[in-house]
Amino acid sequence: MKFLVVDDDKAIVEAVTIGLQFQWQDAEVHAAADGEEGLRLFLDLTPDVTLLDVNMPYMSGFEVLQKIREVSDAPVLMLTARGDEMSKVKGLEMGADDYMVKPFSHLELFARIKAVLRRSELPAPVSAAPSFVSGDIAINFDGHEVTVKGQPIKLTPTEYKLLYQLVRNAGRVLPFDMLLSKVWGDEYRGDMDYLKTYISRLRKKLGDDSENPRYILTERAVGYRFARVAAAT
């Protein structure tokens, strides 16, 4: 879940950021301190939810909201110190999804964000096409599906996680320690035994030959690298 927080009050940004990361484990929070920067980040990042302060230098929250609504229907919650009616009504009429007056409770903010997300979360089109293809291997990340020469193969969770890390960084050498910490956890750094075992299992399932590997290449004393191979026609 990607959030954008636009507010010139650093204390608020920080507090909200921490709260969001606590509520959504996969929260990716970006922050902007003024309207212009906020709009730029919005266009760049296309966040899932935007929290927008009204009173800001350079460009007010209303202006930012207007620009956002010209190109996007993404959920926007306005935050403001002013509690007056017309400001609220104006924000909502302009297309904001909710409007909160500072100071607000974090619990309420999160509950309102969830309420808005419930409504706006479209069924997010699931593409049937694999999201990664290399040689005979195709991977659909949405469905955790891996096929070799069109045949689906079964991977255990750990095998999948390892393959995922390799493929995500295809073409780049991943140091052993980095793979260990990403797949097993930080405390497993240096424990080559796991890696050796699982790389071997992966190669077997992918039909790769360690003597002459096509996919998982070994960089001696450094790490592994997933080969970027032209898709088989």
Added chain:
Amino acid sequence: MKFLVVDDDKAIVEAVTIGLQFQWQDAEVHAAADGEEGLRLFLDLTPDVTLLDVNMPYMSGFEVLQKIREVSDAPVLMLTARGDEMSKVKGLEMGADDYMVKPFSHLELFARIKAVLRRSELPAPVSAAPSFVSGDIAINFDGHEVTVKGQPIKLTPTEYKLLYQLVRNAGRVLPFDMLLSKVWGDEYRGDMDYLKTYISRLRKKLGDDSENPRYILTERAVGYRFARVAAAT
């Protein structure tokens, strides 16, 4: 536009009614003075928007909301004299779209109703989607009707919600925690027992074999996935 106002304070009902009729010329406003009547009217009328007071005789607004959410996703705004945090958060978590504390400005109320309507009317593709078909299974989202090989089967509300989540994201792995939070609520994250039981029941009713499932596939240690199957001709 059909509204339902549930509140035991006649003055509020009357004022809101007049306001609604002023704002929406084609407004059709129904009123109920207590929770039971409110629920009954809701089921009878299927209003476009429901305004629900929390403190009412016989059946609290929370109870009414819960019952409503078992069968419908229609927009609900809670109204209350109590302004305390937990009450707001509870209402929003239970599926309310907004939560206003009395006394409130009519302008703000209408602005919020409009904001909620904007959101809830958009997912036209969902409600318009005639039905979902996969293999021998056909689902009519509008009527909550599910048929297997042409035979209609009865699902309990919880079973339906679970199936709905799976089908809505057919082809995508849904993590256990996500299913738990969507079907039972955020506070149930980690409680695998519910999921296991209901998945088992669903599979039985759908005629699916867990050893070799056609529809609900298990991604060990990750989640469940509804198979994307070509419709049986």
Added chain:
DNA sequence: AAACGTGATTACGGGTTTGAAACGCCAAGA
């Protein structure tokens, strides 16, 4: 009042995955 349907919990069995160790092989350097 009794039967029923539903949702919430618990307990248990079977299969799969994982961790850990042992062994084997190759390549680089002495």
Added chain:
DNA sequence: TCTTGGCGTTTCAAACCCGTAATCACGTTT
């Protein structure tokens, strides 16, 4: 050629994960 460090493979028992049946509590219906 020998040695050693670095990587690959296999094996097996313990741990874990999932499916299902059984039970309980509660509210509704007959």
